[in-house]
Amino acid sequence: MRSQMLGRFDVTFVVVCALFACASSSSSAHPFHVSFAEAEWNAGTKSLEVALKLHPNDLEQALRRLTKRRIKLEANAAEAAIVKYLRNTFVVKDKKKRNAALTWVGSEISVKEAWLYFEFSLPDGLENISITNSVMSHVQGQKNTVFIRDGKRRTTLVFSEHQVALPVKFTSSKPQTAPLITP
Amino acid sequence: MKTPIHPNTQLLFALLSCFAFCSINAQVRNPKYGQADSFRQLDEILPTPTEARLASGAPGPKYWQQRANYEIDVELNDEDQTLTGRETITYQNVSPHTLTYLWLQLDANIFSPTSDSSLTATAPSLDRISTTALQRLQARHAFDGSVQITEVSDSKKQPLKYTIVKTMMRIDLPAPLRSGETFVFSVAWNYKINNSKVVPARTGYEYFEDDGNYLYEIAHWFPRMAAYTDYTGWQHKQFLGRGEFTLELGDYLLRITVPNDHIVASSGVLLNPDQVLTDAQRERLEAAKEAGKPVFVVTPEEAAANESNKPTGKKTWIFKADNVRDVAFASSRKFIWDAQQHSVEGKDVMAMSYYPKEGEPLWSRYSTHAIIHTLNVYSRYTFTYPYPVAISVNGPVGGMEYPMICFNGPRPEDDKTYSKRTKYGLISVIIHEVGHNYFPMIVNSDERQWTWMDEGINTFLQYLSEQEWEENYPSRRGRPKDIVQYMRSTRQVPIMTNSESILQFGNNAYAKPATALNILRESILGRELFDFAFKEFATRWEFKRPTPSDFFRTMEDASGVDLDWFWRGWFYGTEHTDIGISNLRLYTLESPDPDVEKTEKKKERDAEPETLSTKRDKPLPKRVDQFPELKDFYNDFDKLDVTEIDRKNFKEFMEKLDDDEKQLLNENRNFYVVDLENLGGLVMPVIFDIQFDDDTHEELRIPAEIWRHNNRRVSKLIITSKPIAKLTLDPHLETADVDRENNHWPPQIVKSRFKLFKDKKGKNDMQKARGDEDEDKQ
Numbered sequence: 001m002r003s004q005m006l007g008r009f010d011v012t013f014v015v016v017c018a019l020f021a022c023a024s025s026s027s028s029a030h031p032f033h034v035s036f037a038e039a040e041w042n043a044g045t046k047s048l049e050v051a052l053k054l055h056p057n058d059l060e061q062a063l064r065r066l067t068k069r070r071i072k073l074e075a076n077a078a079e080a081a082i083v084k085y086l087r088n089t090f091v092v093k094d095k096k097k098r099n100a101a102l103t104w105v106g107s108e109i110s111v112k113e114a115w116l117y118f119e120f121s122l123p124d125g126l127e128n129i130s131i132t133n134s135v136m137s138h139v140q141g142q143k144n145t146v147f148i149r150d151g152k153r154r155t156t157l158v159f160s161e162h163q164v165a166l167p168v169k170f171t172s173s174k175p176q177t178a179p180l181i182t183p
Numbered sequence: 184m185k186t187p188i189h190p191n192t193q194l195l196f197a198l199l200s201c202f203a204f205c206s207i208n209a210q211v212r213n214p215k216y217g218q219a220d221s222f223r224q225l226d227e228i229l230p231t232p233t234e235a236r237l238a239s240g241a242p243g244p245k246y247w248q249q250r251a252n253y254e255i256d257v258e259l260n261d262e263d264q265t266l267t268g269r270e271t272i273t274y275q276n277v278s279p280h281t282l283t284y285l286w287l288q289l290d291a292n293i294f295s296p297t298s299d300s301s302l303t304a305t306a307p308s309l310d311r312i313s314t315t316a317l318q319r320l321q322a323r324h325a326f327d328g329s330v331q332i333t334e335v336s337d338s339k340k341q342p343l344k345y346t347i348v349k350t351m352m353r354i355d356l357p358a359p360l361r362s363g364e365t366f367v368f369s370v371a372w373n374y375k376i377n378n379s380k381v382v383p384a385r386t387g388y389e390y391f392e393d394d395g396n397y398l399y400e401i402a403h404w405f406p407r408m409a410a411y412t413d414y415t416g417w418q419h420k421q422f423l424g425r426g427e428f429t430l431e432l433g434d435y436l437l438r439i440t441v442p443n444d445h446i447v448a449s450s451g452v453l454l455n456p457d458q459v460l461t462d463a464q465r466e467r468l469e470a471a472k473e474a475g476k477p478v479f480v481v482t483p484e485e486a487a488a489n490e491s492n493k494p495t496g497k498k499t500w501i502f503k504a505d506n507v508r509d510v511a512f513a514s515s516r517k518f519i520w521d522a523q524q525h526s527v528e529g530k531d532v533m534a535m536s537y538y539p540k541e542g543e544p545l546w547s548r549y550s551t552h553a554i555i556h557t558l559n560v561y562s563r564y565t566f567t568y569p570y571p572v573a574i575s576v577n578g579p580v581g582g583m584e585y586p587m588i589c590f591n592g593p594r595p596e597d598d599k600t601y602s603k604r605t606k607y608g609l610i611s612v613i614i615h616e617v618g619h620n621y622f623p624m625i626v627n628s629d630e631r632q633w634t635w636m637d638e639g640i641n642t643f644l645q646y647l648s649e650q651e652w653e654e655n656y657p658s659r660r661g662r663p664k665d666i667v668q669y670m671r672s673t674r675q676v677p678i679m680t681n682s683e684s685i686l687q688f689g690n691n692a693y694a695k696p697a698t699a700l701n702i703l704r705e706s707i708l709g710r711e712l713f714d715f716a717f718k719e720f721a722t723r724w725e726f727k728r729p730t731p732s733d734f735f736r737t738m739e740d741a742s743g744v745d746l747d748w749f750w751r752g753w754f755y756g757t758e759h760t761d762i763g764i765s766n767l768r769l770y771t772l773e774s775p776d777p778d779v780e781k782t783e784k785k786k787e788r789d790a791e792p793e794t795l796s797t798k799r800d801k802p803l804p805k806r807v808d809q810f811p812e813l814k815d816f817y818n819d820f821d822k823l824d825v826t827e828i829d830r831k832n833f834k835e836f837m838e839k840l841d842d843d844e845k846q847l848l849n850e851n852r853n854f855y856v857v858d859l860e861n862l863g864g865l866v867m868p869v870i871f872d873i874q875f876d877d878d879t880h881e882e883l884r885i886p887a888e889i890w891r892h893n894n895r896r897v898s899k900l901i902i903t904s905k906p907i908a909k910l911t912l913d914p915h916l917e918t919a920d921v922d923r924e925n926n927h928w929p930p931q932i933v934k935s936r937f938k939l940f941k942d943k944k945g946k947n948d949m950q951k952a953r954g955d956e957d958e959d960k961q
Contacts, residue, residue: 034689036668040935051936053668056604072602106940111603111657117940143687145672149935158674 033058033142035135037090041126041150048092048100048120048129048148056114058136065138073109082107082116089135092120095128126150131157132165221866221894222748228755229732235413240736241723248627248728250275251408251433258440259514261397261494264388267373269334270405273433274366278411282360284353286411286419288430290403291374292350293422294328294382299349300423326382327375330406334371343368350422352406370406379579385427389579391517391539394490398515398539400578400590403428407509410629414730418631426631426682430508432726437502441514442494446481448520448537449512450587451504452571459500471522471533477551481520483540489516490540504587506569506726508627511585513537513576521547525555528567532558538577545595545609550575553613553652560648561621564714565721569625575613582612584619591616607657614652615645626721627728634682635754636731639696646697660694661701663919669694670759670863671921678754679731698919699753706868706917707749707887708742716741748887752865760918761863763925764910765896770854775836777829785823855901857910857928863921866890872914875905882914 037052056073063071063081066088071078083104092100105117122129136142144159153170212219232238234245252275257268276282293300335345335354344355360366376399379387386402410418410429418429439447447459456465464480471478481489494516504510517539524533536550554575558568570587580590593609595601621644623630623637630637646661659665669675669690676686678696685691704713719741720734735750752758774780807813837845859869871883889897901907912926920926924933934942 034687038936040937049935049937051940057608070596105937108940111607112659115936115940117937119937141688145668147668147671156671156673158672 033136033139035133035142035144037133037144037146039146039148041148042119043150045119046121046123046125047103048122048126049105050090050116050118050120050146052086052090052116052118052135054114054116054136056109056111058139059114062136062138073107073114079104079107083118086116086118086135089133089137090118091132092122093130093132094122094124096124097130100129126168128167130165130167131159133157133159134164137161137164218894221751222888222891223751225735225747225751225755228751229735230414230730232736233413236730236733238736239740240720240733240738241740242727242733245279246727247277247279247413249277249408249411249431251431252435253405253433253510254436255405255510256438256440257405258497259399259401259445261442261445264376264378264397264399265373266376266401266404268405269369269371271338271367271369272408274360274368274408276360276362276364276366278413279362281362282356282411284355285360285366286409286417287352287354287370287406288403288409288419288422288428289330289332289347289350289352289406290422290428292329292347293424294326294374294377294384296324296327298329299421303423326377328377328382330372330374332370332372332406334369336369338367338369340369348419351409351419372406374404376401383579383581385580385583386511387579391541394517396490396515396517398513398517398578400511400513400576400580400583402511402580402583402585402590403509404511408433410728412629412728415629415632418629420631420683422631423683425685425688426634427637428509429629429631430627432506432508432627435502435504435507435510437504437510437512438499439502439512439514440497440499442516443496443498444489444492444494444516445498445514446489446516446518446520446537447500447512447514448518448535448574448576448588449500449502449504450507450510450574450585451502454501454503455499459498468522472524472531474523477521477523477534477536477547479519479521479547480535481518483519483543483547486517486519486540492516504570507586508624509585511588511590513578513588513590515539515578519543519547521551523551523555525558527558527562530567530569532568532570533572534558534574535572536575536577542577542594544599545593545601545606546577549606549610550577550591550613553610554617556652557614557617557648560651561618561644564644564647565621565626565718566725568620569725570620573617573620575617582616584616584624586620586624589613589616589619610652611645611649611659614648615641618645618648621721625726626724627726629728629730630682632681633679633731634685634688634692635678635696636729636734638693639678640700640734642693642697643700646701661697662916663698663702664916666690666694666698666919667921670919675757677757695753699749702917702919703738703746703749706870707746708744712742712744748866752867756865758864760865760867760920761861761922761925762867762869762912762918762920763860763862763922764857764912764928765860765925766858767907767910767928768856768858769906770856772848772852772854775848776833777825781823781825781829785821788823850904853903853906855903855907856898857901858898859896860925861890861895861897862925864894866894867918867920869899870913870915870917871901872911873901873903873907874909874911875903876908877905878908879905 035052035054037050039048039050042049060071060073062085063078066085067081071081087102094100100120100122103119103121105119107117108115131146133144133146135144142161146157146159148155148157148168150170155168155170157166157168159166234243235247237243252273253270255268255270257266259266274285292298332345332347332352335343337343337357343357346353354368356366377384377387379389386400386404389398391398408431410431412418420426435451437449437451439449441447453459456468460468467478467480471480518537519540520535520537522533522535524531534551534554536546536554538546538550554573558573562568572587574588576588576590577592577594578590579592581592583590591609591612593605593612595605618641619637622628622640628636642660646658649656649658669687672687674686676684676691678691680691704710708716716738720729720737723737724733731754735746739746774783807818866887868887869885869889873881873883883901885899889899910928913920
């Protein structure tokens with residue numbers, strides 16, 4: 001979408017977006033529009049290894065939108081479409097803002113979940129990288145979480161329709177509570 | 184000496200303390216200890232008990248709740264998809280208070296372009312928006328489905344003054360309504376029904392292009408009494424889209440007028456089958472009472488014939504629904520209808536499903552069975568299902584619940600095949616939505632305030648029901664290991680957050696409370712205690728309105744277990760379980776016999792490695808060797824040599840011991856001290872699998888109270904007769920521990936999901952098959 005819009009139209013447009021977002025927040029049994037990814041830094045191969053969990057129905061719907069045809073996740077043809085979809089929606093940029101190369105590893109599909117495995121090559125390391133995650137953005141209220149681990153360092157990024165790109169910064173793994181004073 | 188503190192530092196300190204206090208949610212910090220007391224009673228948090236809501240969690244002698252009876256005439260216009268209605272409400276003021284005005288909900292006003300729901304929603308990311316979403320935006324912009332009120336009058340047809348406040352309406356009473364009095368008034372209204380394709384919601388119509396017909400699922404469609412309560416007065420928080428409905432119970436008489444070729448499904452019992460059903464349909468409905476399996480009341484063939492019909496007039500379907508807090512209905516000429524009467528704990532219930540041909544073959548196979556299964560399981564854990572019918576309808580709404588009726592979305596593919604996911608998705612959503620009859624339709628909780636009280640409790644029972652449908656049913660939520668990813672995530676708020684302010688809605692209000700209750704049942708109280716207390720809660724509050732404190736108090740009162748720490752951690756906090764083994768130390772008893780003990784110590788000393796210098800210094804000539812006169816007693820004395828005094832002391836010691844003490848000495852016990860760290864902050868039971876040297880196992884289950892003096896670090900003594908080879912924390916994955924890497928001694932690397940997958944991938948299918956052959960040969 002063009003990011004520049006002018007005058008009244010601009011304002012009206014945002015209000016309408018907002019309006020749609022809430023009118024559709026229904027369906028009390030399935031508000032589970034979430035994805036979850038575990039990403040681990042492999043210092044040996046200098047790659048970020050990602051295991052991404054999605055709702056299989058949502059993924060099938062996304063592939064249908066992308067390819068304009070119905071693709072069963074279990075079919076062989078699904079793999080190429082999934083990779084194409086991931087390259088559009090799950091992007092890692094290195095510290096020089098260049099897209100890291102995505103290598104497909106495989107998938108596991110069950111009734112409850114679809115796990116997708118892929119990795120990003122980052123020869124310059126993990127510092128100052130950023131992630132864009134807009135998987136399943138066709139689903140209203142979608143929340144995408146990425147848990148990143150590098151040895152003892154770990155961080156969690158939460159993406160939403162309001163924020164699809166985030167820098168990777170590590171936080172302490174200790175809980176944020178009062179300090180311990182041993183008796 | 185006391186160091187003076189600069190005033191600015193004092194201020195900063197005060198601010199920081201305040202921040203620390205606020206950040207450790209729902210915890211009272213002890214400044215001289217530095218830890219919040221995880222086991223402190225919820226005194227500051229729970230409301231003070233009253234004679235209406237007792238300290239035991241039961242409704243008290245002064246409990247009251249209002250009642251509203253409705254008589255509604257409504258007409259559905261299939262030509263322009265509008266709804267026009269007129270209702271007479273009989274409102275009974277059971278409260279001890281005098282009321283001067285009444286509040287009603289006008290939920291359809293959420294479809295006004297200027298509703299709060301629209302105006303307060305924040306902008307989506309416009310960088311990426313799908314074309315379908317754009318189409319919906321445009322269609323939604325043109326649609327105004329708000330309610331037009333055409334009449335508000337008293338029983339003498341005199342107009343009443345009313346004020347519309349967005350999704351609420353206040354009616355000013357002509358005279359104060361005293362305790363025990365009744366007020367009768369009427370409201371007439373109309374509105375445009377939303378097209379679910381472009382304005383998806385909990386209600387709406389679906390248009391089928393192939394045959395040109397409509398299917399309506401109609402909900403929150405009439406002005407409904409807002410609840411007036413003892414704990415919050417009028418519950419008139421605006422309907423913003425998340426917090427669903429808070430309503431009064433009452434009896435309903437519905438007259439629903441539709442085109443005369445429509446089939447109507449509604450909350451309640453059909454009072455005029457003679458006028459709306461054919462003779463054959465009435466006979467089949469009668470047959471469904473004894474059939475023992477679902478029977479078609481409208482067959483697929485009849486529905487197909489109806490689809491090509493044009494109506495020749497109108498028909499009015501009359502339904503009576505008693506003791507319900509709401510009514511909803513569905514109408515279409517496309518409906519196939521099946522029914523089976525079932526005895527739920529001795530009470531006859533007609534279970535019925537309505538669906539268009541697009542739902543087949545899935546719906547006739549599973550829907551009615553799923554309804555009956557739900558009633559059986561839920562009634563066992565709560566109370567006998569009290570209503571005469573239970574209905575599941577397929578239409579445009581994905582999944583939504585109303586008394587006696589619910590709307591469920593899943594359908595097979597166009598070619599009539601369906602995936603395993605669709606099948607289980609359908610069974611699960613029907614169990615969930617039929618299950619809502621118990622929570623919040625009958626246990627009438629305040630949905631606008633607390634989503635978890637119906638969604639969380641219902642999702643918990645849904646999990647139990649699914650596991651009784653078939654072995655290893657693929658339940659999506661309920662198991663502790665399935666909540667780990669959410670528990671670990673940031674941007675979380677406690678379960679006890681208002682419905683409209685919840686982040687990560689589904690995980691917060693459905694999955695986390697369902698998992699918490701599952702953990703409470705399996706790992707903390709045990710099934711027997713939990714089930715007794717849970718049933719007590721359900722029966723105490725059947726047809727009444729509990730608040731969270733009534734639930735927390737009843738569960739403790741009936742189980743006999745103090746659970747304040749559990750509610751505090753799981754419902755009022757956002758900490759997670761991450762318990763780790765930081766160290767394991769072994770202590771053994773020294774033998775009092777100097778011949779044993781000193782010999783052992785000598786062995787240990789001799790086993791100590793020589794330092795490099797000692798080794799290199801050894802060949803150097805020593806002065807004492809050159810001049811032996813320099814050697815004295817100390818050159819030869821070894822303190823680990825057994826002396827006569829040692830032996831004498833041992834003899835005296837043994838003589839003083841009795842037989843039991845002597846046996847204890849001979850038992851050769853190992854004393855292990857395991858150091859545990861609570862890294863996640865949530866206090867939880869500590870469950871160990873102890874593996875011994877000889878490969879035998881023992882399970883040690885320690886209640887969460889082990890953390891009561893120090894909720895960060897504790898040490899536990901484990902006495903064993905055999906040496907420990909391995910310790911594993913949370914061996915059955917029952918505590919939702921988010922990091923399993925620190926759950927082992929000796930430490931064990933837990934492979935990431937990615938690595939596990941890559942390992943599995945190492946062999947291709949042909950190699951795996953070859954491997955199987957090799958194994959067979961062995």
